Amino acid sequence: MLKFLVSCLLSFGLFRGFVIYFRIKILKSDSFKIPGLPNPIYFRPGTVDISTFREIFLRKEYALDLPESFKPKLIIDAGANIGFTTLFFLNRYPGSTIISLEPDPGNFELLKKNSAGYSGLRPIQKALWHQEGFIEVFDQGYGLRGFTVADAREPGTGLPATTISELLKTSQFTQIDILKIDIEGSEKEVFEADTTWLSRTRCLVIELHDRMKPGCSAAVFKAITQYNFEFSIRGENLIFVNKDPG
Helix, strand or coil: CHHHHHHHHHHHCHHHHHHHHHHHHHCCCCEECCCCCCCCEECCCCCCHHHHHHHHHHCCCCCCCCCCCCCCCEEEEECCCCCHHHHHHHHHCCCCEEEEECCCHHHHHHHHHHHCCCCCEEEECCEECCCCEEEEEEECCCHHHCEEEEECCCCCCCEEEECHHHHHHHHCCCCEEEEEECCCCCHHHHHHCCCHHHHHEEEEEECCCCCCCCCHHHHHHHHHCCCCEEEEEECCEEEEEECCCC
């Protein structure tokens, strides 16, 4: 608890950090506010949501080392869960449009709640997949942050799925400035399919899940090496910056 308190104080300052700590750990409230965002952030007390909060808001695993001149217009958050990463990006890059994908109904309800009141946020209840269609969601024992997907066994059943190309086409933008992907192993199918959208992606941030689905890393790196990306690591995320975006 002390370590969590210290992290809150270092991240948000003495007063605000203590308030956030007190609401999360002592009151076990279902919401808190952070500096820079006018609306409360909602979560599920006593769940893995607290670990997600620690990774995103305290460890700042999505605080990308990009030039100050980098002003993203379009961000896609694939595997948005309840919206912590979406809100972190919104706080860091105000004025950007953020499309947030989350297929799980429970997660999506909180994602919608956390996105309400922000004109630039577009929550979509779809999974990122290698083709348009429908998928089924499975809990393989990884909890609220670890739902995996597969093609629906019956046509037209399950949850809708979409592709990066389709998202970009319907976004009214010509390129993706930041593409965050944390989709619990589905990156294997996504990167084994058409990846021409990589030429129009300026920064890719991805967590790989070979432990859940072998072959994820091989599929991602095979696709990435066709383009001129610089590579770095931050926490559990691999970060690729396109030196020749289309």
